[in-house]
Amino acid sequence: MENTRPKRVDIIFLMEGIDPIKVVENAIKKSPDDIILDMIDSGLKGRGGAGFPTGLKWKFTRNEDSYDKYVICNADEGEPGTFKDREILDRVPEKVFAGLAICGYTIGAREGFIYLRGEYNFLLPALNEKLDVFNAGLKKIGLDFTIQMRSGSGAYICGEESALFESMEGKRGEPRNKPPYPTVAGYLGKPTAINNVETLVYAFMIARIGPEKFKEMGTKDSRGSKVFSISGDTPKAGISELELGMSVQQFVDEFGDGDTKAVQVGGASGGCVPRKMFKETIIGYEGIPTGGSMMLFNSSRSMYNVLHDYLEFFTEESCGQCTPCRVGCQQLLKGIEAVKRGEKNPGYLDDLKKLAKTMKVAAKCGLGQSVANPFISIVSNFKEEIIY
Amino acid sequence: MSKYLVNLTINDIPVSVPEGTTILAAAKKLDFRIPTLCYHEDLCVAGNCRVCVVEQVGGRALIAACATPVSEGMQIHTNSAVVRTARKTIIELLLSEHNSDCTKCYKNGNCELQSLAHEYRVGDHVFIDLVNGKHRSIDDLSPSIIKDDSKCIRCQRCVRTCDELQGVSALAVAYKGDHQKISTFLDHPLVEVVCTNCGQCVNRCPVGALIEKTYVEEVWDVINNPNKHVVVQTAPAVRVAIGEELGYNPGERLTGKMVTALKRLGFDSVLDTDFTADLTILEEGTELLTRLKRAVVDKDPTVALPMTTSCSPGWIKFIEHTFPEYLPNVSTCKSPQQMFGALAKTYYAQKKGLKAQDITVVSIMPCTAKKYEANRPEMRSSGYKDVDYVLTTRELGMMIKQAGINFQNLEDSAYDSIMGESTGAAVIFGATGGVMEAALRTVYELVTGREVPFANLNILPVRGMEGVKEAKVKIEGCLPEWKFLDGIEVSCAVAHSLAHARKLMQAVKDGTAHYHFIEVMACPGGCLGGGGQPIPTNEDIRAKRAAAIYGEDEGLPLRKSHENPEVKMIYEEFLGAPNSHKSHSLLHTHYLVRKQY
Ligand code: SF4
Numbered sequence: 002m003e004n005t006r007p008k009r010v011d012i013i014f015l016m017e018g019i020d021p022i023k024v025v026e027n028a029i030k031k032s033p034d035d036i037i038l039d040m041i042d043s044g045l046k047g048r049g050g051a052g053f054p055t056g057l058k059w060k061f062t063r064n065e066d067s068y069d070k071y072v073i074c075n076a077d078e079g080e081p082g083t084f085k086d087r088e089i090l091d092r093v094p095e096k097v098f099a100g101l102a103i104c105g106y107t108i109g110a111r112e113g114f115i116y117l118r119g120e121y122n123f124l125l126p127a128l129n130e131k132l133d134v135f136n137a138g139l140k141k142i143g144l145d146f147t148i149q150m151r152s153g154s155g156a157y158i159c160g161e162e163s164a165l166f167e168s169m170e171g172k173r174g175e176p177r178n179k180p181p182y183p184t185v186a187g188y189l190g191k192p193t194a195i196n197n198v199e200t201l202v203y204a205f206m207i208a209r210i211g212p213e214k215f216k217e218m219g220t221k222d223s224r225g226s227k228v229f230s231i232s233g234d235t236p237k238a239g240i241s242e243l244e245l246g247m248s249v250q251q252f253v254d255e256f257g258d259g260d261t262k263a264v265q266v267g268g269a270s271g272g273c274v275p276r277k278m279f280k281e282t283i284i285g286y287e288g289i290p291t292g293g294s295m296m297l298f299n300s301s302r303s304m305y306n307v308l309h310d311y312l313e314f315f316t317e318e319s320c321g322q323c324t325p326c327r328v329g330c331q332q333l334l335k336g337i338e339a340v341k342r343g344e345k346n347p348g349y350l351d352d353l354k355k356l357a358k359t360m361k362v363a364a365k366c367g368l369g370q371s372v373a374n375p376f377i378s379i380v381s382n383f384k385e386e387i388i389y
Numbered sequence: 390m391s392k393y394l395v396n397l398t399i400n401d402i403p404v405s406v407p408e409g410t411t412i413l414a415a416a417k418k419l420d421f422r423i424p425t426l427c428y429h430e431d432l433c434v435a436g437n438c439r440v441c442v443v444e445q446v447g448g449r450a451l452i453a454a455c456a457t458p459v460s461e462g463m464q465i466h467t468n469s470a471v472v473r474t475a476r477k478t479i480i481e482l483l484l485s486e487h488n489s490d491c492t493k494c495y496k497n498g499n500c501e502l503q504s505l506a507h508e509y510r511v512g513d514h515v516f517i518d519l520v521n522g523k524h525r526s527i528d529d530l531s532p533s534i535i536k537d538d539s540k541c542i543r544c545q546r547c548v549r550t551c552d553e554l555q556g557v558s559a560l561a562v563a564y565k566g567d568h569q570k571i572s573t574f575l576d577h578p579l580v581e582v583v584c585t586n587c588g589q590c591v592n593r594c595p596v597g598a599l600i601e602k603t604y605v606e607e608v609w610d611v612i613n614n615p616n617k618h619v620v621v622q623t624a625p626a627v628r629v630a631i632g633e634e635l636g637y638n639p640g641e642r643l644t645g646k647m648v649t650a651l652k653r654l655g656f657d658s659v660l661d662t663d664f665t666a667d668l669t670i671l672e673e674g675t676e677l678l679t680r681l682k683r684a685v686v687d688k689d690p691t692v693a694l695p696m697t698t699s700c701s702p703g704w705i706k707f708i709e710h711t712f713p714e715y716l717p718n719v720s721t722c723k724s725p726q727q728m729f730g731a732l733a734k735t736y737y738a739q740k741k742g743l744k745a746q747d748i749t750v751v752s753i754m755p756c757t758a759k760k761y762e763a764n765r766p767e768m769r770s771s772g773y774k775d776v777d778y779v780l781t782t783r784e785l786g787m788m789i790k791q792a793g794i795n796f797q798n799l800e801d802s803a804y805d806s807i808m809g810e811s812t813g814a815a816v817i818f819g820a821t822g823g824v825m826e827a828a829l830r831t832v833y834e835l836v837t838g839r840e841v842p843f844a845n846l847n848i849l850p851v852r853g854m855e856g857v858k859e860a861k862v863k864i865e866g867c868l869p870e871w872k873f874l875d876g877i878e879v880s881c882a883v884a885h886s887l888a889h890a891r892k893l894m895q896a897v898k899d900g901t902a903h904y905h906f907i908e909v910m911a912c913p914g915g916c917l918g919g920g921g922q923p924i925p926t927n928e929d930i931r932a933k934r935a936a937a938i939y940g941e942d943e944g945l946p947l948r949k950s951h952e953n954p955e956v957k958m959i960y961e962e963f964l965g966a967p968n969s970h971k972s973h974s975l976l977h978t979h980y981l982v983r984k985q986y
């Protein structure tokens with residue numbers, strides 16, 4: 002895609018001529034194993050950010066021998082700068098429902114849940130109304146599967162899948178030890194396939210049109226397209242669905258304001274790409290992966306403030322159970338403040354980078370592990386802004 | 390399910406262990422110790438402190454050895470460069486958040502964080518002190534327990550203890566991020582919530598964040614007060630555990646040396662709670678028989694059965710909060726400690742020609758709940774506070790060390806008299822099932838005139854570490870006055886740890902279990918695993934203390950409570966008969982309904 006503009010795609014929000022229940026009815030004429038083969042063939046990876054191949058996730062859950070299994074849609078969209086799932090649930094909820102139903106049929110689950118971010122509770126009445134109709138539709142086509150809504154209470158950590166299960170079980174949202182993984186022991190200790198909102202819609206579309214069209218797009222490691230939440234210093238803030246495989250430069254050419262100095266890819270827990278690396282950095286699993294958040298910063302922004310905000314966020318949103326994350330976040334935050342005030346000399350930033358590296362390998366879950374992403378990328382590339 | 394073996398290497402040494410084994414356990418097998426903080430043998434795995442992280446060759450991140458099961462072909466390094474850096478950093482982080490005033494700290498010298506800090510020599514760490522800015526909140530309102538959040542490392546051992554082991558859930562994790570802490574319902578002090586004062590959390594806290602409230606200084610003061618006659622009583626479970634505070638391995642029976650040490654500390658009279666344990670059996674046994682008679686002969690529908698024991702104050706507070714509708718079922722007998730206190734300031738005072746107000750009663754207990762119990766307003770039947778100070782086994786160890794006594798070289802000596810006589814039945818009060826066994830030994834003989842039909846008096850079904858144990862004893866060939874019991878099968882249950890007690894009481898409540906008599910001890914293993922016992926306490930150590938207790942029982946000439954000569958004497962001289970009016974006023978009590986949070 003050298004020097005071309007990012008290609009806009011219209012899969013996720015396309016509703017014309019689509020009857021989700023009909024699609025489900027057709028999809029389940031195939032055997033679960035065939036659906037799994039299609040998903041694997043499509044190359045679809047989880048759109049929440051971690052990028053686990055969806056087909057494999059379904060396969061592992063299907064292979065578990067258990068009477069009770071669950072499928073869960075993770076709609077706890079809390080990553081700063083991400084707002085695509087809200088848009089999807091607002092505009093095309095039936096496609097999410099249908100994705101859940103197809104997944105449920107595939108893995109052998111009879112119950113599905115949508116775990117909705119507490120701040121999105123305003124969507125609940127409409128979603129519940131549509132769910133009633135949809136559940137009735139499933140009954141009509143003879144699929145033994147129902148979907149219910151569940152609400153979070155505003156903790157970022159509950160987007161971590163095992164903390165989400167804890168929360169759904171009525172407990173404090175703290176990540177669990179892994180293994181066991183959700184496909185083996187998830188919600189209520191039963192095999193659970195947990196998928197991001199966007200992933201389910203792509204899965205639905207793959208079930209509808211087959212894997213070919215999907216895998217034609219993107220690159221070897223990052224097939225298909227993706228919905229981006231674009232914010233910051235951009236004249237085109239909002240949601241865009243784009244084919245994967247573009248470089249940050251191509252992205253900035255399209256969405257920047259002409260003065261972009263850095264792009265934070267993947268939200269607060271993602272990495273910061275400075276201007277000098279725009280060209281070489283591919284947005285995708287071969288480069289910098291993202292759950293969809295793209296924050297653009299122009300030269301009027303202080304990267305110290307950006308990093309400070311992120312660290313404040315993590316210091317508050319860490320569940321607090323494990324040492325590297327609970328204490329590490331506080332140390333990183335207090336540390337850059339001390340350097341800024343001149344109470345610690347600039348060399349202390351190297352100690353902090355070492356700390357961030359330890360957090361990356363020693364924290365219990367993805368939250369604590371990923372704090373190193375913004376920290377190291379911002380401190381390394383904008384050292385002067387941090388110190389002075 | 391048969392388990393197959395998994396092969397792996399740890400620090401390049403091959404090892405095979407059954408599937409499901411943790412890396413921590415596999416390493417132990419090869420004599421590699423991996424440091425831990427949140428891990429405790431008695432509890433489910435939390436995996437939150439992260440000091441146990443190890444490197445798996447090819448792995449993306451380090452893994453927690455306590456929380457990760459082995460897998461085939463794994464190559465683990467427990468001391469590689471990246472592991473060492475991570476481990477040291479984690480200890481440093483903990484210290485940056487910790488009020489590390491070791492020299493002023495109660496746990497100085499027996500602290501897992503301190504040992505790690507020492508092992509890794511992290512004195513010069515670079516991190517910013519986070520304690521300063523934070524409010525230091527100390528809850529010292531409970532007579533049993535002090536909670537100091539500035540020492541807490543958030544390992545959640547206490548939370549897991551209170552929830553899983555005790556089924557109480559007085560402690561929980563509250564807030565998140567930098568505000569995360571261990572708290573109670575609405576941050577109320579421990580005395581105002583469902584806490585039973587069992588001290589199991591204290592026993593498992595690796596640092597000084599949960600400690601017993603100590604009365605050692607007060608006790609030294611009374612010992613040194615020439616106007617006070619200071620009487621000390623020792624609970625059954627202390628004698629098999631005190632050694633652990635003084636350099637012995639677990640399971641050592643040290644009754645004689647302990648008595649000598651107490652005399653050397655300066656107590657005026659060294660007496661035995663065993664005496665009132667035997668007395669409890671006669672009082673409680675009679676109470677049980679009376680209830681059975683009312684049920685069987687008088688067909689009185691109001692009689693509260695099953696009757697439960699009452700010697701564990703943690704259990705009493707638990708049932709007051711949790712199953713208050715069953716309070717009539719609880720024996721009205723005070724615990725042996727409180728019977729002792731009431732008698733020391735009446736009977737003993739009278740016999741010794743002392744005034745009650747000049748006597749101070751000190752108890753050495755395996756228990757922190759006993760501290761709370763002694764402070765209950767009901768416990769003043771002598772007209773004074775019946776028991777003045779309660780010390781734990783650990784505090785006794787501390788006093789012996791402070792006095793410079795070379796414990797290991799002490800000669801044995803015998804308890805003083807009166808109220809120093811013991812039987813094997815009293816000693817086994819210290820183990821789960823012991824009260825039941827002692828009661829059966831006496832009640833059966835009282836009713837039939839024959840010994841309980843178990844080989845060598847050992848009622849094995851009520852022994853051991855099963856959470857809930859059941860036994861049935863058929864009563865046959867009764868003496869004439871007990872004819873109404875002929876053919877009745879007395880059905881008994883024994884529970885230890887409050888989580889099991891809850892299960893048992895729920896079954897009784899649901900009508901799915903039917904018993905005549907229930908023994909409950911709040912602590913795992915009974916008093917031998919009490920919250921005031923030496924740290925560490927775990928399954929293996931409890932088993933060793935139990936073996937010592939049963940050994941002590943077998944070694945004693947008298948093994949039935951009703952044979953205790955001092956018990957016979959006190960009925961003749963002072964109390965009259967079991968459950969007499971005088972007994973009731975001194976040895977029995979009543980309970981309160983408490984709120985459920
Ligand atoms: S890394 Fe942070 S959020 Fe994750 S378990 Fe540890 S403290 Fe909780």
Ligand code: SF4
Nearest residue numbers: 490491494500596597
């Ligand atoms: S808890 Fe341990 S490390 Fe902390 S002050 Fe006390 S002895 Fe020292």
Ligand code: SF4
Nearest residue numbers: 551584585587588590
């Ligand atoms: S003393 Fe017992 S009941 Fe109280 S908080 Fe500790 S473990 Fe829970």
Ligand code: SF4
Nearest residue numbers: 541542544545547594
């Ligand atoms: S109080 Fe003690 S046991 Fe509880 S979390 Fe804190 S350090 Fe751990």
Ligand code: FES
Nearest residue numbers: 436438439441455
């Ligand atoms: S001991 Fe393993 S994480 Fe704490």
